[in-house]
Amino acid sequence: MASESRQPITPSRPLFERHRELLALDAALSELHRAARGARSGHSGLLSFTAPAGMGKSALLREARTRATAYGCTVLSGGGSETEQEVAFRLIRQFVQPVLATMDKAELRAFLGSWYDIVASALGLEARTLSSVPDPAGVRDGLDWVMTQLSVARKPLVLLLDDLHWADLESLSWLTSFAPRAADLPLLLVLAYRPDDLPSEAAPFRTLVERHANRPYALAPLSAAGVARIVRDEVGEGAQDAFCEECRTVTGGNPFETVELAIRLGEHDLRGTEDDLPAMRNLATAVKGPGIVRRLRSLGTATVRFAHAAAVLGAPFSPELAAGLAAVGAAQAAQSVEKLRAARILAEGEGPGGTLDFVHPLIATAIYRDVPDALRGGMHNAAVVAIRSAGLGPTAAARHLLELPCEGKPEAVDWLREAAHAYLCAGAPEAARRLLSRALQEPPPPEDRAPLLHELARATFLIDPRATVVHLREALTEPRIEPRLRASIVFLLSQALAHTDRMEEAAALAAAEAQRTEDARVRLRMLADHFVWSMFRTDEPGSADRSRRLARLAGRLPGRSPEERRILGLRAWDALLRGEARQSVLRYAEDALRGGMSWTDADRGFEIPVSVALAFMYCDQPRRAEELFHDGMTDCESKGWRGSHLAVGRTLFGYIRFRRGDLTGAEHWVRDGLRTAERVEGAVPAQWFAVGILVQTLLARGRIADARRVADEHRYGQVVPNAVIYPDPRTVYAELLLAEGRHAEAARLLEEVGEWLDGRDWRNPSWCPWRLDLSAALARTAPDRAARIAREAVAHARDFGAASVIGQALRVEADVTGGRAALGLYAEAVEHLEQSPSAYELARALVGHGAALCGEGRLQDAADRLYQGLEVAVHCGAEALAARARQELSAAGLRPLPLRYPQTDTLTGHERRAAELAAQGRAASVVAKELRLTEQGVRQLLSAVYRKLGTDPAGLVDALRALPRPRSAGLHSCGAGAAPGR
Secondary structure (H helix, E strand, O other): OOOOOOOOOOOOOOOOOOHHHHHHHHHHHHHHHHHHOOOOOOOOOEEEEEOOOOOOHHHHHHHHHHHHHHOOOEEEEEEOOOOOOOOOOHHHHHHHHHHHOOOOHHHHHHHHHHHHHHHOOOOOOOOOOOOOOOOHHHHHHHHHHHHHHHHHHOOOEEEEEEOHHHOOHHHHHHHHHHHHHHHHOOEEEEEEEOHHHOOHHHHHHHHHHHOOOOOOEEOOOOOHHHHHHHHHHHHOOOOOHHHHHHHHHHHOOOHHHHHHHHHHHHHOOOOOOHHHHHHHHHHHHOOOHHHHHHHHHOOOHHHHHHHHHHHHHOOOEOHHHHHHHHOOOHHHHHHHHHHHHHOOOEEEOOOOOOOEEEOOHHHHHHHHHHOOHHHHHHHHHHHHHHHHHOOOOHHHHHHHHOOOOOOOOHHHHHHHHHHHHHHHHOOOHHHHHHHHHHHHHOOOOHHHHHHHHHHHHHHHOOOOHHHHHHHHHHHHOOOOOOHHHHHHHHHHHHHHHHHOOOHHHHHHHHHHHHHHOOOHHHHHHHHHHHHHHHHOEOOOOOHHHHHHHHHHHHHOOOOOOHHHHHHHHHHHHHHHHHOOOHHHHHHHHHHHHOOOOOOOOOOOOOHHHHHHHHHHHHOOOHHHHHHHHHHHHHHHHHOOOOOHHHHHHHHHHHHHHHHHOOHHHHHHHHHHHHHHHHOOOOOHHHHHHHHHHHHHHHHHOOOHHHHHHHHHHOOEOOEOOOEOOOOOHHHHHHHHHHHOOOHHHHHHHHHHHHHHHHHHOOOOOOOOOHHHHHHHHHOOOOHHHHHHHHHHHHHHHHHHOOHHHHHHHHHHHHHHHOOOHHHHHHHHHHHHHOOOOOHHHHHHHHHHHHHHHHHOOOHHHHHHHHHHHHHHHHHHOOHHHHHHHHHHHHHOOOOOOOOOOOOOOOOOHHHHHHHHHHHOOOOHHHHHHHHOOOHHHHHHHHHHHHHHHOOOHHHHHHHHHHOOOOOOOOOOOOOOOOOOOO
8 A cells, every 4th residue: 555645656658638638537536545544625526527439548547547546545447338338237237347356255245235136147157037126216325335344454545547428327327326435435437428428328427427526527639749749759759749749639638549650650560750741640540530441451351250240240349259250260250359469459458358448439339330231230130049049148248239220030139038027127127118118129939028018118117108008008908918917917017007196097097997807806905906006096086985895895705815914004004094992993904914924026016015104104013113114125125126116215204203293203204214215216106205204203303494394395285185194284284384374374274174074084183184284374364263173173083092193283282272171181191192102292391281270370280291291202302392382381380300211212220110000901900000100100111111012002012012021130220311290
């Protein structure tokens, strides 16, 4: 490793007129060197060079390799290829595979860890047959991890990437997302590309490099003095100025053309006089496209065939493979290689196994274009056979199939489908789409059209669901579709319709297929899909009738098959929305889960498993919901599903934390979910979930301006989605208006929500508290109506039976009632909320009750409530509520006390013993006697237990069973904190 004070390295043959670029390179390497040693320097992580062809980008990168090596850096490199842009992850494989090739299988497994199965196909390590394939976001995350590990293990690391205008889009997309992280790693990215040749799909990459702190260095043509220096180095110092100036004119100062011309001037013994000008001009044409071809043809027919084969294969290439393609023997191939090297057409490649490369991409392009069309097709066809015979994988061969005319060959269709599947396993659906679209054009045999269209639809689902709809509708017109395939087609089509905001069509399609099929399991599956998309329609007609049909069907099903359990899960969710008794909701939810319910079943979706998990949250058992979400998200991550599934999972996990009162944790999870959603194309529903929950969380924390900013950034409240989203967007936006004091606007919006939900018979205030919010909005202008609406909400909450929503509704009724009459309501609200896991709602009720008691002059009672409320509010992260509690205490002449115990989800000894006794059915008086506490103290102990364990009394036994057994010492002690209420 070089020392920190090492001076820049001077190359033996300097690049002409690249002083500025070399200074930037040395500075970047020096910064990287210091960063790798732990110094906090201004390491930018990115350096890029841009210019048209032949301007010396590749030469700069070669010099970068030399200097980086001298600095003690590990150097990896790769480059785009004009003929291999269709090969997904080709660029990444170029620079990663040489490192991985030094590891045996066990070392590879250890190095890649849990990411192995997700990134192996993308890195070209193995071909896998999977029931589910990773999504592009999961593969990108895995590649990020691999590159991060390499950067740390081989630090300092320099990655040289040339000709990025020809990079495959999958690699370029990864590079664009990963590049900003380089500044935080011992890694320097050195990039080179032709800006005018970047494809339109590379716009994000262009934005990245052009807006980076280190803006791209645009390489300028050589000056007259620079050209003269190069010419005189070859022909001698006697070259005349006029001759050198003419050399600059014919080359335009292009470094590649200048060097090539100067070499040929020397080879022809020209001295650079005026008399040599005609010969110089003739030689100058030989370094351009037509001249390169003339030079090649002068080397003989066999050498031309070998060069054509090399150009068709793409560089770097195997000389043995090229010889076979050119139909020349080993001896003739060796002679051809020597001739092409001497003519400065070929050089040693950087790839493993003695590969060869063209001296410059301009040469490769000129030779490829020289191959006659008929011969080119034949060589691509031969390349397919040769590559497959060599065991180089279906995707390497498929690139050549794309260059062939459509001839209706079944084997071509099979090979394209095989390669497309490999791309799907590698997380490259766009590449799979290209191959499958080409297979359709071949065309396939009639019996293969429907399966092929289905495969194409699966490839487009994550990137273009509208195209998925077109392909699947076409597939359904094919005759004699196998029943299981038809069921998969209809299911995927219903999903694609739903994801393109066509819920009505999705529901109608599933209903029609349920009537059409004669298979009982398929019928149940289609009915489940029909119920799912009907329930998620905001404009569903006949909602009550659909609920009755669902209830009758669920009542007949024992839950033996996955299809039956999906119906039971839907019944649980529907019962929840309608506000049926929570015991009924929990019973159906448990029945649905009895045989397991996967989040990653590609043929069934994850909407129902997510809904079942959330049912436990609404029923005051969020711990169970968190367990189900943890298992579901772990399943998604293990299979590389890190796109919209994970975005929804993280967001709704944050919602569970919000409902428990962990506002700090909720904000963290929801922001993480929102970030995940925003980097996934088409993840709009996930964004709606995230923005609404984030707004609610920020409001609960008292950060109204932040909530407004989030809403405005995402146009939340301005657009109403056609799908049912929870929490309901209009209700959340009304809560924001309420926080801003815009009560009339909030009331109008909530009236609309109420009309919509009552029309669907969805009356559960735990799912949507529109009545509670409307009551608050009307409290000042229409207090009697506000109180009546609050009482309606309390009645619906009691019908549902969850203590958290009963307490919330009673607290709101107390808020709008006011005066002495509110005291009993507050007290009852606290009593219910102490039996729930909802810490934030308990804090609100405690502070409200304390404030009301202050108003009635009962300061001692008020102090107890306010102290408790302050403590819970602080632990929740509810800054505004805590501030209100302190203000109320101050106004009453009381001083806030320090917190009695730190926030933790670990039970103290007293709490655990109280919980165990309560779980055994012991009365509060018995527990109080055993623990030598007051009954109020026991209630407060158990309240802390329910909040920490995330359950209500009904789930206490299961929650305790899931806890690790404590050490016997201290079981009956107070543990980390004193028991409140002694």
